[in-house]
Amino acid sequence: MNTVAAEWIKLRTLRSTWWVLGVGVLTALGLTALGASTVISRWDPGRTGEQAAMGIVVAVHVGVVLAQLPLGMLGTMSISGEYTSGMIHTTFVATPSRSRVLLAKASVLGGLAVAASLLIAIPGYLYGLTVASAFDPTLPPVEAWTVIGGGMLGIVTTTMLGLALGATFRNGVVATSVLVVVMVLVPFAGRMLPGGEVVNSILPGYPALQLVEQMPDIMPDAAAFAVLGFWAVVPLLVAILADQRVA
Amino acid sequence: MIEVIGLTRRFGRSAAVDDLSFTVNPGKITGFLGPNGAGKTTTLRIILGLDRPTTGRATVNGVPYRTLDRPLTHVGALLDASAVQGGRRADQHLQWLARTNGISFRGINGLLETVGLGDAGRRRVGGLSLGMKQRLGVAAALLGDPEVLLLDEPLNGLDPEGIRWMRGLLKSLAAEGRTVLVSSHLMHEMAVTADHLIVIGRGRLLADTEITQFVRPGMSLEDTFMRVIEESAP
Structure with missing residues (x-):
């Protein structure tokens, strides 16, 4: 617990953390609000209250997925900044177990990613309810949990991947570039290339978009969750094992 | 030893x-x-x-x-005093370090006084001179009262x-x-x-x-x- 508490102090005492979170959450909220208003104004007047509630949940979780890149970069910076400054040595002198340090960072960042998703989802949902009040939205249907879970796991996965890349490459620019290639460039290009579906179904970008119903289903939802879970855990484990070997 | x-x-x-x-x-x-x-x-x-x-x-x-x-x-160690992230305040640097080993924060202000950084504790590390960073590094080494x-x-x-x-x-x-x-x-x-x-x-x-x-x-x-x-x- 000491290590987790210390990593939380480290993260909260850097202004860049709050800038990244602020930019990520506010941009997502702003875009969600704009997008939700536009989408809702075009809804068929015959839409039921349950469909309206589902529509709001979807619109809000598009915002959550939009915030994943800033959070991923925060994950990267939380460790690459220590390597660049050399402070990582102080960290490892204080806590000789490198896996403990990395897992503590993962816990703190995972908590922040969940908090960020809630900071977007809850105000976004309340805003959507007021905009869509003419449809008398009910409580969201059961399928909404797929969207909520998909959005939340998506942002947590990207954050963990950012941390793992930062720990592996130890250089913020390199790690962030790889993160953007994996999360944005390849999924974007994959939509236009032959065989792109296969690539997209194993990378973490597409499954989150499928789960929040922004892309056609190319795999079962359970598979999409599994792929996201894989990318949240495996790169981090690889980073931990690689570190054990070096030192 | x-x-x-x-x-x-x-x-x-x-x-x-x-x-x-x-x-x-x-x-x-x-x-x-x-x-x-x-x-x-x-x-x-x-x-x-x-x-x-x-x-x-x-x-x-x-x-x-x-x-x-x-x-x-x-063990208290001072390796490279300039290897600190500049965005944090000097006292915050000692806080996270103390927390890793469950050391109380109470001694931190006194320690900053001891190393001659009493007034600089609330300044960002990036703004400190090398000599002041060296003093901060000594404070970090003494944090756990090591033998x-x-x-x-x-x-x-x-x-x-x-x-x-x-x-x-x-x-x-x-x-x-x-x-x-x-x-x-x-x-x-x-x-x-x-x-x-x-x-x-x-x-x-x-x-x-x-x-x-x-x-x-x-x-x-x-x-x-x-x-x-x-x-x-x-």
Whole structure:
């Protein structure tokens, strides 16, 4: 617990953390609000209250997925900044177990990613309810949990991947570039290339978009969750094992 | 007490540290001397568990550093004082470090006073001069009230007042019965500070002796050091 508490102090005492979170959450909220208003104004007047509630949940979780890149970069910076400054040595002198340090960072960042998703989802949902009040939205249907879970796991996965890349490459620019290639460039290009579906179904970008119903289903939802879970855990484990070997 | 036993660290084919053995005893200041590239920092890194030896071992109070519980309460280290993230305040830097080892925050303000940073505690580390960072690094090393101190070039960037302060601090820490290992290139300073010397060159032990026995008659510490290094060259 000491290590987790210390990593939380480290993260909260850097202004860049709050800038990244602020930019990520506010941009997502702003875009969600704009997008939700536009989408809702075009809804068929015959839409039921349950469909309206589902529509709001979807619109809000598009915002959550939009915030994943800033959070991923925060994950990267939380460790690459220590390597660049050399402070990582102080960290490892204080806590000789490198896996403990990395897992503590993962816990703190995972908590922040969940908090960020809630900071977007809850105000976004309340805003959507007021905009869509003419449809008398009910409580969201059961399928909404797929969207909520998909959005939340998506942002947590990207954050963990950012941390793992930062720990592996130890250089913020390199790690962030790889993160953007994996999360944005390849999924974007994959939509236009032959065989792109296969690539997209194993990378973490597409499954989150499928789960929040922004892309056609190319795999079962359970598979999409599994792929996201894989990318949240495996790169981090690889980073931990690689570190054990070096030192 | 620090024990280094048959320590070798190879990088590729060259040995940065070559079958090095020495003991650092409590209650005195031990100077750790050697030219650039002699293997001082590699040795300190291995003692602190930051690097693994190819063969041999290093222990602190009889055990490898990495097995110490709450290591900062046993060993305080100052490696590179400028290796700190600049965005944090000085007191916040000490807070996260204290938290890693479950050390109370209560001592932090007093410690900042002790190292002469009483007014700078709420300033961002990035805005501190090298000498002030050096003082912050000493505060970090003293955070856990450790019995063993390892200081790599602690005099870098200090002004004359700072150097005098550091000399007094090291002497008082040794007088309290702590083990104090200090590496430095400043021979004049070592001559008036250290009680014992460990001199290495090319990763090998060249001398492990009381300073009074090391310095040759009619020569300064600096002259003796240069002579010893020359004589060791192949």
